Amino acid sequence: MTTPKKQPKKKYHKHNPNTATILSILFAGLGQLYNRRYLKGSIFIFIEGAFLLAFLDALNFGLWGLRTLGTIPGTDHSIRLLVLGVLSLIVSVIAITLYVFNVLDARKQAKKIKKGWVPLSFKQVIKEAYDYSFPYIITFPGLFLMIFVVIFPLLFSLLLAFTNYDLYHSPPRNLVDWVGLDNFKSLFTVPIWQETFLSVFVWTIVWTVVATTLQIALGFFLAVLVNDERVRFKKLIRTILILPWAVPAFVTILVFAAMFNDDFGAINRDIIIPLFGGDGISWLSDPLYSRIAIIMIQTWLGFPFIFALFTGILQSISKDWYEAADMDGASRIQKFKSITFPHVMFATAPLLIMQYASNFNNFNVIYLFNEGGPAVRGQNAGGTDILISWVYKLTFDTNNYSMAAVISIIMGLIVSGFAFYQFRKTRSFKEEGEI
Amino acid sequence: MSSKTKSKLEVAAIYLILAIVSVIIFYPLLWTIGMSLNQGTSLYSSSIIPDNFSLEHYKWLFSPQSDYLLWYKNSLIVAFANAIGSVVLTAFVAYAFSRFKFVGRKNGLYIFLLLQMFPVMMAMVALYIFLNMIGLLDSLTGLILIYLGGQIPFNAWLVKGYFDTIPKELDEAAKIDGAGPIRIFWSVLLPLAKPILAVVALFNFMAPLFDFLLPSIVISSEENYTLALGLYNFINDQFANNFTRFAAGSVLIAVPIATIYLFLQRYLISGLASGGTKG
Numbered sequence: 001m002t003t004p005k006k007q008p009k010k011k012y013h014k015h016n017p018n019t020a021t022i023l024s025i026l027f028a029g030l031g032q033l034y035n036r037r038y039l040k041g042s043i044f045i046f047i048e049g050a051f052l053l054a055f056l057d058a059l060n061f062g063l064w065g066l067r068t069l070g071t072i073p074g075t076d077h078s079i080r081l082l083v084l085g086v087l088s089l090i091v092s093v094i095a096i097t098l099y100v101f102n103v104l105d106a107r108k109q110a111k112k113i114k115k116g117w118v119p120l121s122f123k124q125v126i127k128e129a130y131d132y133s134f135p136y137i138i139t140f141p142g143l144f145l146m147i148f149v150v151i152f153p154l155l156f157s158l159l160l161a162f163t164n165y166d167l168y169h170s171p172p173r174n175l176v177d178w179v180g181l182d183n184f185k186s187l188f189t190v191p192i193w194q195e196t197f198l199s200v201f202v203w204t205i206v207w208t209v210v211a212t213t214l215q216i217a218l219g220f221f222l223a224v225l226v227n228d229e230r231v232r233f234k235k236l237i238r239t240i241l242i243l244p245w246a247v248p249a250f251v252t253i254l255v256f257a258a259m260f261n262d263d264f265g266a267i268n269r270d271i272i273i274p275l276f277g278g279d280g281i282s283w284l285s286d287p288l289y290s291r292i293a294i295i296m297i298q299t300w301l302g303f304p305f306i307f308a309l310f311t312g313i314l315q316s317i318s319k320d321w322y323e324a325a326d327m328d329g330a331s332r333i334q335k336f337k338s339i340t341f342p343h344v345m346f347a348t349a350p351l352l353i354m355q356y357a358s359n360f361n362n363f364n365v366i367y368l369f370n371e372g373g374p375a376v377r378g379q380n381a382g383g384t385d386i387l388i389s390w391v392y393k394l395t396f397d398t399n400n401y402s403m404a405a406v407i408s409i410i411m412g413l414i415v416s417g418f419a420f421y422q423f424r425k426t427r428s429f430k431e432e433g434e435i
Numbered sequence: 436m437s438s439k440t441k442s443k444l445e446v447a448a449i450y451l452i453l454a455i456v457s458v459i460i461f462y463p464l465l466w467t468i469g470m471s472l473n474q475g476t477s478l479y480s481s482s483i484i485p486d487n488f489s490l491e492h493y494k495w496l497f498s499p500q501s502d503y504l505l506w507y508k509n510s511l512i513v514a515f516a517n518a519i520g521s522v523v524l525t526a527f528v529a530y531a532f533s534r535f536k537f538v539g540r541k542n543g544l545y546i547f548l549l550l551q552m553f554p555v556m557m558a559m560v561a562l563y564i565f566l567n568m569i570g571l572l573d574s575l576t577g578l579i580l581i582y583l584g585g586q587i588p589f590n591a592w593l594v595k596g597y598f599d600t601i602p603k604e605l606d607e608a609a610k611i612d613g614a615g616p617i618r619i620f621w622s623v624l625l626p627l628a629k630p631i632l633a634v635v636a637l638f639n640f641m642a643p644l645f646d647f648l649l650p651s652i653v654i655s656s657e658e659n660y661t662l663a664l665g666l667y668n669f670i671n672d673q674f675a676n677n678f679t680r681f682a683a684g685s686v687l688i689a690v691p692i693a694t695i696y697l698f699l700q701r702y703l704i705s706g707l708a709s710g711g712t713k714g
Contacts, residue, residue, distance in 0.1 A: 079564060080564060080568075083561065083564045083565060083568070086561075087565075131616075134531075134535065134616050135531040135535035135536075135537040135540075136531075136537060138527040138528070138530060138531050139527065139528050139531045139532075139537075141524055141527070142524045142525070142527065142528040142587045142591070143528075145524070145580065145583055145584035145587065146547060146584050146587055146588070148565070148580075148584060149562070149580070149581050149583075149584025149585050150547060150550055150551060150584065150585065150588070151550070152561065152565070153558030153559075153561040153562055153565075154550055154553055154558065156558070156560070156561035157553075157558060157560075157561065160560075222452075222453075222456065225449050225452060225453065226453070228446075228449060230442065230445075230446045230449075231446070231449055231450075231453075237453055238700075239697055239700075240457050240460060240461075241453075241456065241457075241460070242696070242697065242700055243460055243461075243464070243693065243697075244460055245696070246692065246693035246696035246697055246700075247464060247689050247692070247693050248641075248644065248645040248685075248688065248689055248692060249645065250645035250646075250647055250663050250666075250667075251467070251645070251666075251685040251688075251689050252463060252464075254666075254667070254670065254681070254685075255463050255466070255467050255682075255685070256463060258670075258678055259463060259466065266466055266483065270483070300459070300460075300463075308700065308703075354589075357552055361552070361554055363648060364647065364648070368647070387554070388554050391554055395559070395560065401560065408553060408554045409553070411553070411554050412552060412553030412554060415552040415553075416549040416550070416552040416553065419548070419549060419552055420545075420549055423545060
């Protein structure tokens with residue numbers, strides 16, 4: 001605007017941003033009324049009023065429950081109180097965010113008015129509000145669901161780690177109490193926990209690294225082989241190689257479990273005994289063989305995805321690169337090392353990281369194959385149990401909820417820390433930001 | 436050795452490797468089919484090529500004694516609802532993250548992705564109590580809602596990566612022609628993003644079909660079972676006894692799914708590669 005209108009400038013000159021701020025702190029919406037944004041102000045007033053009327057009691061009760069976890073055994077259900085408490089906490093955070101937004105909004109607008117800003121017409125206001133809030137509106141349904149499915153359970157389990165919720169302290173008969181860091185302490189000091197944790201942890205790392213690397217290596221190897229220009233029937237071969245991915249994993253794992261059965265499984269009966277004699281290998285009852293079997297199964301299940309992904313990338317590498325390399329007299333190994341490998345790895349890094357993360361948490365294979373067995377002396381987890389299947393057992397078999405929560409937190413920190421570190425290193429993360 | 440014979444040997448080696456891999460791939464699959472055609476329920480007396488070929492297990496699945504068709508229907512309801520719902524939800528979220536400025540845009544998705552890496556077991560306890568409180572325990576609706584919420588971070592990240600590759604000039608052009616944000620979304624972005632949306636739909640169609648853990652916690656009555664739950668129960672109690680029946684039930688669901696997958700694989704991979712690598 002080149003010629004600012006004089007009259008409104010004078011009229012609003014005395015408008016005080018501090019008054020607007022204080023008013024909106026007193027009660028949401030008052031500041032907006034002072035700014036003469038009547039519609040917005042009434043909406044805020046309505047929201048706060050409704051909130052106070054509907055939620056105040058519930059919130060109060062919820063936060064009380066969160067603090068005490070109930071006081072009368074048999075009447076107060078500690079875990080239900082904890083759930084209500086977490087929900088109240090979430091609602092409070094949302095309310096506080098809205099409140100802060102309301103205050104900031106009132107202050108900002110008051111400042112603008114003081115500077116002689118002319119309020120837009122009603123239609124324009126609506127349009128501006130719509131444009132401004134559009135991204136919030138369209139993300140709201142997703143965010144709402146995520147709060148209940150991702151955030152709420154996570155908070156709940158975080159808090160459980162600091163309670164003594166187990167078989168002996170389980171509602172409704174008994175109350176659950178806050179115990180601070182006791183669970184973490186006993187995980188690292190009580191011998192049975194310490195030993196089990198250590199051995200399960202080591203196996204989890206071995207499992208994640210070996211199984212994932214094998215499936216990536218095999219997928220990569222086969223993708224390069226099939227991509228060779230001398231190979232014919234490419235389409236048919238690719239279809240066959242993708243088959244394990246296409247068949248539901250749930251089914252194949254259970255099938256493998258039957259095939260690896262010590263007594264009547266097909267692997268022993270039809271392959272091992274006819275070829276090597278003897279009584280066959282105890283796939284399900286010897287920890288070492290169980291581990292080998294499980295890694296082989298995961299490789300079988302996991303390589304097709306990598307194969308398919310890498311095939312796509314290989315086809316997209318420009319032929320010019322290889323021609324230029326040929327001209328320089330590069331050997332096949334050199335070409336692979338300097339062109340193929342970096343291209344493929346660079347392009348798929350985030351997805352590969354997720355492969356590692358998902359194997360770290362690969363409950364299905366471990367549990368459906370052998371329920372984490374065989375049992376191992378001196379610890380309360382089985383021989384193939386990884387952290388997540390151990391947590392499952394602690395939760396649903398022995399009801400040691402608080403310990404399960406402690407281990408969940410440790411696992412989550414490891415995986416997400418690793419993933420965060422890797423995400424930051426990849427290009428895609430750095431390019432974030434500008435629109 | 437001339438380079439020609441060397442090349443021939445190499446090709447022969449490649450085919451040999453591929454042949455071995457194919458055998459390893461087909462063996463368990465054919466074995467399952469073989470099992471399902473055996474008479475009787477004992478794994479011990481069954482073999483990959485049935486001595487006494489029979490379709491009795493397939494017949495049993497469709498007989499009134501079995502709830503197989505009901506489970507099939509439940510699974511399809513969950514799968515379709517999840518596929519459609521997740522495409523709608525994710526597309527909107529991804530659109531916001533790809534094209535708009537708002538609080539939390541920069542790190543929001545990543546925070547959720549990282550949060551999701553925390554194991555879900557304990558979450559199950561919380562979700563169980565919560566669903567119980569709002570009366571959705573043991574219902575397909577409750578199951579669907581949890582799937583829908585849980586899939587958003589990863590898929591939104593995938594779709595956002597794809598949206599980012601669509602030039603913003605297209606939006607600008609549409610805007611100059613007077614199109615609002617919804618209009619731009621509907622007639623510019625969505626048509627171009629069909630491949631990745633198909634991937635999301637397919638993934639979310641498949642995921643609940645064979646998820647076992649969540650339904651086993653949420654669903655308790657047999658008429659609400661999904662296929663995975665029902666099939667698992669065939670072999671859960673006495674492993675060897677009902678394996679052939681489990682095999683038959685599995686074949687009937689694995690064959691259609693594998694067929695869809697193989698038909699759509701090209702679509703699937705290109706979508707995944709372009710969304711996932713640039714996200």
